[in-house]
Every structure is written in C-alpha cells, then in structure tokens.
Amino acid sequence: MSEPLLSVKNLTIDYIGDETDFRAVDNVSFDVAPGEVFGLAGESGCGKSTIAFAISRLHRPPALIRTGSEILLDGRDVLDLDQKELAAFRWREVAMVFQSAMNSLNPVLRVEAQFYDVLKTHLGMTKVQARERTAEMLRLVDINPDRMRDYPHQFSGGMRQRIVIAICLALGPKLVVMDEPTTALDVVVQREILQRINELRRKLGFSVLFITHDLGLMVQFCDRIGIMLGGKLVEQNTAQAIYRTPQHDYTKKLWASFPSLHGGVLA
Amino acid sequence: MKTLLRNRKALVGLAIIATIAILAIAAPLLTEYNPAARTGRPHQAPSMDHILGTTRIGQDVFARVLYGARTSLMVGFGAGLLITLVGTVLGIVAGYRGGKTDEVISFFTNMVLVVPNLPLLLVLAAFIGQASPVVIALILGATSWAWGARVTRAETLSVKQKDFVKSAEMMGERQWRIMAFEIFPNVISIVGINFIGSVIFAIITQATLEFLGLGDPRAISWGNMLFAAQKASALSVGAWWEILTPCFALAFLGIGMSLLNFAVDEIANPRLRTGNRLGRWSLLVRNGEGRL
Amino acid sequence: MAFLFRRLAFYLAAFLAAATINFFLPRLMPGDPIQLMFSSAGAELPPESLEALKLTFGFVDGPLWKQYLTYLGSIFTGDLGRSIKYFPLPVTSVLGHALIWTLVLMGTATVISFILGTWLGVMAAWKRGSRFDVIVSVTSIFATSVPAVVTSLIVLFVFGFTLDWFPNGYAADPSLDPAFTLQYIASVAYHGVLPMVTLCTVLIGGFTVTMRNNMINLLGEDYIVMARAKGLSDRRVMLWYAARNALLPTVSSLAIAIGTILGGSLVTEVVFNYPGLGNVLYQAILARDYPVIQGQLLIMTATMLVANFIVDVSYVLLDPRLKAA
Numbered sequence: 001m002s003e004p005l006l007s008v009k010n011l012t013i014d015y016i017g018d019e020t021d022f023r024a025v026d027n028v029s030f031d032v033a034p035g036e037v038f039g040l041a042g043e044s045g046c047g048k049s050t051i052a053f054a055i056s057r058l059h060r061p062p063a064l065i066r067t068g069s070e071i072l073l074d075g076r077d078v079l080d081l082d083q084k085e086l087a088a089f090r091w092r093e094v095a096m097v098f099q100s101a102m103n104s105l106n107p108v109l110r111v112e113a114q115f116y117d118v119l120k121t122h123l124g125m126t127k128v129q130a131r132e133r134t135a136e137m138l139r140l141v142d143i144n145p146d147r148m149r150d151y152p153h154q155f156s157g158g159m160r161q162r163i164v165i166a167i168c169l170a171l172g173p174k175l176v177v178m179d180e181p182t183t184a185l186d187v188v189v190q191r192e193i194l195q196r197i198n199e200l201r202r203k204l205g206f207s208v209l210f211i212t213h214d215l216g217l218m219v220q221f222c223d224r225i226g227i228m229l230g231g232k233l234v235e236q237n238t239a240q241a242i243y244r245t246p247q248h249d250y251t252k253k254l255w256a257s258f259p260s261l262h263g264g265v266l267a
Numbered sequence: 268m269k270t271l272l273r274n275r276k277a278l279v280g281l282a283i284i285a286t287i288a289i290l291a292i293a294a295p296l297l298t299e300y301n302p303a304a305r306t307g308r309p310h311q312a313p314s315m316d317h318i319l320g321t322t323r324i325g326q327d328v329f330a331r332v333l334y335g336a337r338t339s340l341m342v343g344f345g346a347g348l349l350i351t352l353v354g355t356v357l358g359i360v361a362g363y364r365g366g367k368t369d370e371v372i373s374f375f376t377n378m379v380l381v382v383p384n385l386p387l388l389l390v391l392a393a394f395i396g397q398a399s400p401v402v403i404a405l406i407l408g409a410t411s412w413a414w415g416a417r418v419t420r421a422e423t424l425s426v427k428q429k430d431f432v433k434s435a436e437m438m439g440e441r442q443w444r445i446m447a448f449e450i451f452p453n454v455i456s457i458v459g460i461n462f463i464g465s466v467i468f469a470i471i472t473q474a475t476l477e478f479l480g481l482g483d484p485r486a487i488s489w490g491n492m493l494f495a496a497q498k499a500s501a502l503s504v505g506a507w508w509e510i511l512t513p514c515f516a517l518a519f520l521g522i523g524m525s526l527l528n529f530a531v532d533e534i535a536n537p538r539l540r541t542g543n544r545l546g547r548w549s550l551l552v553r554n555g556e557g558r559l
Numbered sequence: 560m561a562f563l564f565r566r567l568a569f570y571l572a573a574f575l576a577a578a579t580i581n582f583f584l585p586r587l588m589p590g591d592p593i594q595l596m597f598s599s600a601g602a603e604l605p606p607e608s609l610e611a612l613k614l615t616f617g618f619v620d621g622p623l624w625k626q627y628l629t630y631l632g633s634i635f636t637g638d639l640g641r642s643i644k645y646f647p648l649p650v651t652s653v654l655g656h657a658l659i660w661t662l663v664l665m666g667t668a669t670v671i672s673f674i675l676g677t678w679l680g681v682m683a684a685w686k687r688g689s690r691f692d693v694i695v696s697v698t699s700i701f702a703t704s705v706p707a708v709v710t711s712l713i714v715l716f717v718f719g720f721t722l723d724w725f726p727n728g729y730a731a732d733p734s735l736d737p738a739f740t741l742q743y744i745a746s747v748a749y750h751g752v753l754p755m756v757t758l759c760t761v762l763i764g765g766f767t768v769t770m771r772n773n774m775i776n777l778l779g780e781d782y783i784v785m786a787r788a789k790g791l792s793d794r795r796v797m798l799w800y801a802a803r804n805a806l807l808p809t810v811s812s813l814a815i816a817i818g819t820i821l822g823g824s825l826v827t828e829v830v831f832n833y834p835g836l837g838n839v840l841y842q843a844i845l846a847r848d849y850p851v852i853q854g855q856l857l858i859m860t861a862t863m864l865v866a867n868f869i870v871d872v873s874y875v876l877l878d879p880r881l882k883a884a
Contacts, residue, residue: 016551018543018544019543053784057559061545061548064552064558065557065559067558088790091788091789095788099781103782105782106786107782107880108803118791121789121792121795122790151880153879381573382577383821383860384818385821387577389844389856390580390855393847394588395588475707478826480844502719502720514709521709522700522704525701526704532772
C-alpha cells in the first residue's frame with residue numbers, strides 16, 4: 001500500500017458524564033489510502049460516527065479526544081491545528097456528508113447561498129464567480145443549475161443529498177467522509193447516489209470514508225472495511241475478505257442478520 | 268421524582284417553596300398578632316414589637332405577610348391545578364379525537380390565546396365586584412388554560428402514533444380509557460411543566476388583580492398588602508417596609524417556583540441540561556488529558 | 560397570502576368573541592344590568608345621556624339578538640360609549656389618548672428587550688456551560704419569575720425614592736406644554752427611563768430563555784454541524800445557521816408573549832403613575848367606570864391582534880417554507 005492519505009492512530013474518545021465517562025471510541029487505528037473507499041461498519045452507538053466527527057474536529061464538550069490519539073492527514077496531525085488552520089482545513093481537505101439528507105441543508109437559506117459561503121470563505125470568490133462554480137457543481141450531480149435560487153424544501157430527499165454532495169466536492173477535497181449518507185433515502189435512490197459517488201470518485205480521485213450499519217451495501221461499495229463493536233475496531237480487511245472469510249464472531253453475526261443479501265452481486 | 272431531587276435547581280426551588288409553606292402553616296406560632304387587627308400605631312418602622320413594622324392602619328406587617336402566604340399558596344396551587352386540569356383534558360381530547368372535535372377545541376384555544384389575558388380578567392373581576400381569593404382562582408382556571416391545551420395537544424398528537432396506543436385501539440379499548448391510561452401517562456412531563464407554569468402565573472396574576480384594586484380588600488394576601496400600601500402612598504411617606512415586605516415575599520416565591528420550572532424543563536428536555544459533566548470536561552482539558 | 564387571509568378572518572372572530580363577552584357579562588350578573596353598569600354615575604348623569612349610553616351598550620327594547628346586534632353596531636361604528644368618571648368624554652378618546660403613551664412605552668421596551676434578550680440567548684447558548692451562560696441563565700430566571708408589580712415597586716423605591724435619580728411619576732414635566740420641542744422630548748425620555756427599565760427587566764429574561772433553549776435545541780441539527788464542517792467562521796455559523804433559524808420559534812412565541820407584555824405594561828404604568836392605559840384603567844376600576852373597563856378590553860384585544868398580525872407577516876418573511884405554502 002502506498003503512503004496513506006488518512007492515518008488514524010490510537011484514537012480514543014470519551015463522552016464525559018456527570019460522574020463516570022463513556023468510552024465511545026477505544027484505541028482505534030486504521031489507514032485510508034489515496035483514492036480508496038474505506039468502510040466503517042457496526043450497529044448504531046458503536047462509535048463510528050464519533051470517529052467521523054473527530055476527523056473534522058467537530059466534537060463539542062462533553063466529548064473528549066484523549067491525549068495520545070493521532071489523526072494524520074497527509075502526514076499532518078489534525079488534532080494539532082489551531083483555530084485558523086482548522087478553519088482552512090475543514091471542507092478544503094475533508095468534506096462531510098451527514099446522516100440525514102433532509103436536514104443537512106439550512107432550510108431558510110437558498111441553495112446558492114449555501115454554496116456561496118463555502119466558496120467565499122475558502123477561495124474568496126465573488127458572487128458572480130461563485131454562481132458559475134455552483135452551476136458547474138450542480139450539473140455534476142445532474143441538478144438543473146437554474147434551481148440554485150430555490151430553497152431546500154423545494155427538492156426531494158435524493159436531490160437534497162446530491163446537492164450536499166455537490167457542496168462537498170466544490171473545493172475538491174482529498175477525503176470525503178460519508179456518515180450514513182443514504183439511510184434516510186429509499187433503496188433505488190440509495191443505489192443511484194452511491195453509483196454517482198463512485199463515478200465522481202474515479203473522475204476526481206478523492207478518498208471516501210464510508211460509514212454505515214448496512215454491511216451488505218458496504219461490501220458492494222468499499223475497497224476495505226473495518227468492523228466496529230462497542231468502540232473497538234474488531235476486524236479490518238478487504239471487502240472481499242470481510243464478505244467471504246469473516247474472522248471475528250461479531251462480523252459473522254452481522255452477516256447472519258442479512259440473509260437475503262448474502263447471495264448478492266459484488267461490484 | 269428521583270431525577271428531580273438530583274437536580275440542583277429543583278432542590279433549591281423546592282426548599283424555597285417548602286420554607287414559605289412551613290412559615291405559612293406555622294404562622295400562629297411565629298406571631299402573636301392577628302393579621303387583620305389594628306395592633307399598633309400607624310406606619311411604625313420595624314422594631315422589636317413589630318419586626319417588619321406596621322401598615323397605615325396599624326396592622327402588623329409580619330403577621331400579614333405570614334398569613335398572606337397561605338392565600339398566595341392556596342390560590343396559586345388551586346388555580347394552577349384547575350388551569351392544568353382544563354388544559355390537559357382539552358388538549359388530550361383534541362389531540363386524540365382529531366377531526367371536528369379537534370377543530371372546535373383548537374379554534375377556541377387559539378381564540379383565548381389572542382385575547383389578552385389580563386384585560387379580560389380585569390373585565391371579569393370588575394363585574395364580579397370584590398373578588399375573593401376563591402373567585403379569583405376560579406376565573407383564572409376558566410380563562411388561562413389555553414396555552415396548556417395547545418402544548419398538550421401537540422404532545423398527544425405524537426404519542427398517538429406510538430405502537431402501544433395502536434395496539435390498545437386494536438384490542439377495542441374504549442376511547443376514554445386510552446386517553447386516561449395510555450396517553451395521559453405519556454404526556455405527564457408536559458402536564459408537569461404546564462402545572463408549575465400555571466401556578467406561577469396564578470400567583471402573579473392574583474397579586475396583580477388585587478394590586479389593581481379588584482380583590483376583596485378584607486382578604487389577607489400579598490396582593491392586597493400591595494394595594495393597601497400603594498393607596499396609602501407608602502413609598503412617598505417613607506414606609507418602605509409596608510411595600511417591600513410583600514414585594515420580597517412574592518419575588519422569593521416566584522424565584523422558587525421558576526427554579527422548579529426550569530429544572531422540570533431540563534429533565535423533560537435533556538438537551539438543555541448542563542450539569543456537572545462540563546466542569547469535569549474542562550478540568551480534564553486543563554490537565555492535558557485530552558482535547559476536542 | 561392565503562395564510563395571512565386566514566389569520567385575518569380568525570382575528571375578526573377573536574375580536575367578536577371579546578365583544579360578546581362584553582355584551583353578556585353584565586347581563587349574566589345578578590341584578591339589573593343597567594343599574595350595575597351605570598350606577599357609579601349616581602345622579603350626575605343627565606337623563607338624555609343615560610339614554611344614549613343604554614343605546615350604545617345594546618340596552619334596547621326587544622329580544623336578546625336585537626340587543627346584541629345593536630351593541631355590535633355601535634362597536635363597529637367606533638362608538639364605545641362615554642366614560643362615567645371623565646364624563647362627558649367618549650371612551651374612545653379617553654383610551655385613545657392613553658393608548659399612545661402605552662404603545663410608546665411598551666413598543667420601545669419590547670423592541671429593546673427583544674433585541675437584547677435574543678442576543679444574550681444566542682451568546683449563552685453558543686457558549687453553553689460557560690460562566691457567561693450560567694450568569695445569564697440564572698439572572699434570566701430571577702428576572703422572569705418576579706411579578707411586574709414587584710419589579711416596578713422595587714425600581715421605583717431604589718432609583719426614584721432612595722437615590723432620587725429619576726422622577727417618580729408622570730410621562731413628562733407637568734409644567735411643560737406637550738409639543739415637539741427638544742425640551743419636551745427630553746423630559747419625556749427622562750420620565751420614561753424608570754418604567755422602561757422596569758419593563759425591560761420584566762421582559763428580557765423571557766426572550767433570553769426562549770432564544771437560548773431554541774438555539775440549544777437547534778445546535779445538534781445536521782445543518783449546523785455541516786456548517787461547522789464547511790469551515791465557516793464561528794460567527795457565521797452562529798448567526799446565519801443557528802440564530803437565524805432559532806429566531807423562527809422565538810418570533811412565534813413573541814406573539815403569545817404580547818398579552819403578557821400588555822399586562823406588565825399596565826401594572827408598570829400604575830406604579831409609575833404613567834398616563835397610559837394602565838393608569839386610566841386603574842382609575843376606572845377604582846371608580847367602577849364600566850364603559851371604560853369594557854372599552855379597554857376591546858382596544859387591548861385590537862392592539863394584540865394587530866401585533867399578532869405583524870408577527871404573522873414577519874414570520875412569513877422569515878420562513879421561506881411558508882411563502883410557498
């Protein structure tokens with residue numbers, strides 16, 4: 001494997017409680033290579049979203065990333081960035097697609113404005129330049145650029161998620177973190193979105209950290225997969241290996257809960 | 268209840284209310300004066316004889332504030348109960364029954380919400396004449412239920428969709444039983460917030476109505492003390508004790524009730540809680556054990 | 560647009576309800592309603608004036624519905640009868656004059672405390688758990704839980720009587736003639752300070768708490784997290800993503816709060832002897848001047864409805880989802 005793009009080392013995250021703490025992520029390490037799709041699977045509450053948040057440093061108190069954890073992106077420790085560096089780092093290097101397609105866009109701002117604030121903050125674009133870029137990005141995800149002056153509620157769930165993806169790619173990030181990007185969507189739309197992401201990834205060359213509880217979906221989409229249980233990474237291997245020869249009991253159990261998908265086609 | 272007792276705001280609030288209640292109950296033990304009787308010279312400053320001074324007609328302020336607490340608490344809790352009862356019943360019925368019933372109840376609820384409450388109470392009280400504390404509690408109950416009905420209805424609408432309600436319906440349970448035994452226990456936190464809010468509202472409004480001269484002046488209550496003091500121009504003649512005593516009593520009770528209100532709010536809505544963990548969090552960060 | 564028309568129809572119904580209460584209340588009381596309503600005038604009222612008053616309030620021969628229509632007729636032609644205490648002044652002019660003072664006082668206080676309270680709420684929610692948040696939250700709790708009567712009296716006692724920084728009553732120096740002169744306006748401002756401070760103290764806590772809670776409930780929303788992930792500045796996320804959206808429920812709670820604001824304003828005026836509606840009303844209550852007491856309900860209701868309508872309109876302007884509907 002070449003030099004990794006993202007390298008998470010000994011990541012430990014606690015949620016501080018009134019008396020005792022809850023360890024959400026327990027000494028997790030994994031790498032994501034450039035252009036690779038890495039999947040994190042596990043049931044809800046296993047800590048996979050907590051990891052996603054940590055990569056862009058989005059946590060708020062009472063979450064606490066324990067000393068000794070490292071999150072290296074291109075060799076630079078994200079946890080050491082100061083506020084200014086962090087602002088520049090976010091979205092430019094790591095962009096994120098969040099769980100619910102319905103709620104990721106601000107309901108009271110026009111779509112255009114939600115592109116513009118990214119383009120202005122990071123690239124200092126004027127409104128006219130931003131509009132051009134927005135049109136280009138919307139075309140990329142097959143949304144009519146004429147609709148950039150609409151509000152989010154005027155789009156369907158699938159379209160909203162495509163808009164979010166377009167915003168994600170607007171700065172050409174190296175890594176896109178996708179936290180259950182399709183859970184709120186129906187199966188057909190789900191497929192369509194994932195295919196779209198795959199095409200764009202081939203074209204633009206970014207890496208993806210893909211998080212879901214749906215192992216079947218993940219095997220079709222990812223190069224390598226890590227399985228999480230209770231904050232720990234219990235197994236990581238290529239998608240093929242996870243599918244054909246799962247090692248950990250928990251992985252086998254997860255597969256047992258998807259009987260219908262087991263005969264599914266692999267990409 | 269246990270969570271309530273672990274909340275610091277709730278504890279302080281309860282302690283304040285309990286103190287006032289104990290003082291009110293123990294009033295005859297704490298003062299020898301009859302609160303209605305003339306027991307000294309007019310407008311005497313606080314002294315050993317009258318620890319909070321006397322009113323313009325020579326009543327003992329300390330005795331009046333102690334006995335007045337009884338009225339405030341009784342009207343507050345009585346009217347609060349009434350307001351909550353009406354609001355909860357209407358809210359649950361409207362939310363659960365839906366359809367025409369809901370339309371009618373919601374229409375009246377919204378109507379009552381846009382007719383300003385105090386002016387309405389003023390008209391009612393003015394026609395009733397000198398309203399005794401009991402009458403004030405009754406008209407508060409009759410006019411102030413709308414907010415509670417609205418929030419209870421909203422909560423009922425979401426509880427109604429839950430499986431246990433559906434299964435009760437499938438089993439052919441009667442509507443009133445579903446409302447009383449399936450819905451009600453599940454909207455109880457809203458009912459609790461409504462109750463505490465209503466008690467605060469009732470205490471404030473009773474004092475206000477009496478202060479404006481709509482109460483029965485013979486009743487011994489904090490609102491009437493303010494009314495009498497205002498009429499006697501107590502501040503202008505320097506008899507501050509006559510005005511400040513009921514003021515502080517009301518403020519104290521109000522703060523106690525509000526602390527309880529906020530505590531219940533926090534418990535019902537965990538996102539609002541801050542608690543101890545943020546303190547522990549900052550300590551850990553300062554000690555270099557972690558960061559964000 | 561359809562939304563606003565529906566609201567207008569509803570407000571008309573609400574106003575009608577207030578009028579109906581006015582109509583039936585004296586008739587439901589034990590005894591003779593005419594006697595009840597006008598007895599406080601004693602023998603001073605000239606007989607022809609009494610007849611006119613009876614007509615205005617629907618005390619005409621005939622069935623109840625005819626009386627009711629007569630009463631509604633007078634209301635909708637703007638005839639609220641004559642004040643008994645200030646006879647022969649019509650109720651509308653007694654209340655109308657006072658209403659201006661009330662609106663000035665209440666309006667200014669509402670705007671100031673809404674802006675300030677909302678801002679404090681935004682900051683407290685943003686710095687949640689910080690010392691700033693704790694101080695703001697606790698102070699708000701105290702400020703909202705103390706009745707307006709009590710706050711007014713304490714402010715009057717401290718700043719009016721004890722420190723003697725500000726006048727203890729009236730809206731302006733009584734020796735000045737009301738006019739648009741600098742001197743008069745300065746006097747009005749000077750006299751307005753204490754009632755204004757009181758009202759703001761009473762109101763601000765409520766706005767702060769509402770905004771803080773709305774903000775905190777929003778901060779977990781995906782679009783807020785996404786805005787932060789986008790690398791936007793804290794300020795931009797706080798104002799354009801969190802506060803902008805938290806403002807919506809705050810504005811709608813403002814509509815309900817207007818009733819409370821009116822109530823607080825009435826009481827404050829009584830304490831500060833301010834010539835607004837509250838004071839006129841206080842005098843009317845002491846004199847059992849029923850036409851004025853009834854008239855205030857209608858005028859207050861109308862004020863409340865207008866304010867509600869303004870809130871509705873601004874809600875539509877703030878929330879694009881409503882514009883489409």
